[in-house]
Amino acid sequence: MPKETSYGSVIFRREGKEIFYLLLYRKAKEHYKESWDFPKGLIEKGESPEEDVIREVKEETGIEDIKFIKGFKENVKWFYKRDGLNIFKEATYYLAETKTIDVKISFEHDGFRWCKFEEALKLIKFTNTKGILKKANEVLNGGLNKFIN
Secondary structure: OOEEEEEEEEEEEEEOOEEEEEEEEEOOEOOEOOEEEOOEEEOOOOOOHHHHHHHHHHHHHOOOOOEEEEEEEEEEEEEEEEOOEEEEEEEEEEEEEOOOOOOOOOOOOOEEEEEOHHHHHHHOOOHHHHHHHHHHHHHHOOOOHHHOO
């Protein structure tokens, strides 16, 4: 069975005490279901996971100023079908802060939104992605202090 490995990031920014999460929107097409998700992509040969995240975030959003939150690394796994084949997909997400507000989405996506936690949780349809958001939000609100520098 074919396997794909991706790395991505829960990108957030702060406005005073408020935290906003960046979600990218993709319409349903080909082997993709409609979704709101975090920036992520397949790792390229010779890249470290962090280099992949930096490249993918820049390619998909235009954002270049991300700062990783040390220690946050969450993994999800799922299966999907492409060209009649079952594909095993594994994605690892990091948590990263940006000061950038303006987003320039790539051809891969159809929209974006900066959301507060509650709105992001409603937009995200996949349980594993919701779980990543919940863990990130817990970290950023002091629930998992071991991650915060």
